[in-house]
Amino acid sequence: MAYEIPVTQARAELADLINRVVYGGERVVVTRHGKPLVALVSAADLERLQELPDAADEQVVSSVSSVRSTSSSGAGRQQRFGIAAEHRGPNAT
Template sequence: MTYEIPVTQARAELADLINRVVYGGERVVVTRHGKPLVALVSAADLERLENEPEVAEEQVISSLSSVGSITSAPGERRRFGIAAEYRGEHGDGGVNATETPHN
């Protein structure tokens, strides 16, 4: 299971996030402005990813694609004072596989 969290919230909850990854078997994607920045994975997951580079690349792309389609909870947006949400060029929160995201 993948859990998405804004970087500002991740700073405050780092110990809890580490426990979710290590003991709960979760993967945590830390975002900034709704865009994935980094992922927290267990050491065992990292070892598997490093030993299977081609499979790992496909899994990461698949995971990030699914993360891009997740929207934040309305209460969370209000909690952090977020007035707008990036939805991509097509309004779906993701990037078309044939396009390059604009920075």
């Protein structure tokens, strides 16, 4: 499950968020106006994602689209968000 945090709060807590990702194995989704903006993942996770064959890319996007995240307020409220993405290989124009 990913931890969701607004960009303004993420700026103030960047060092803590990095520690949570690297040492706690968490994934953090930074939002703006309630919409996902970026995700913080460990370098190891990124490396694994980059090594996936192209056929698995669509499955990864589908998995990310169904992530449920808890709000940073700690109230336990869960929100669902979708991500629309298209993967283009390194030689795509």
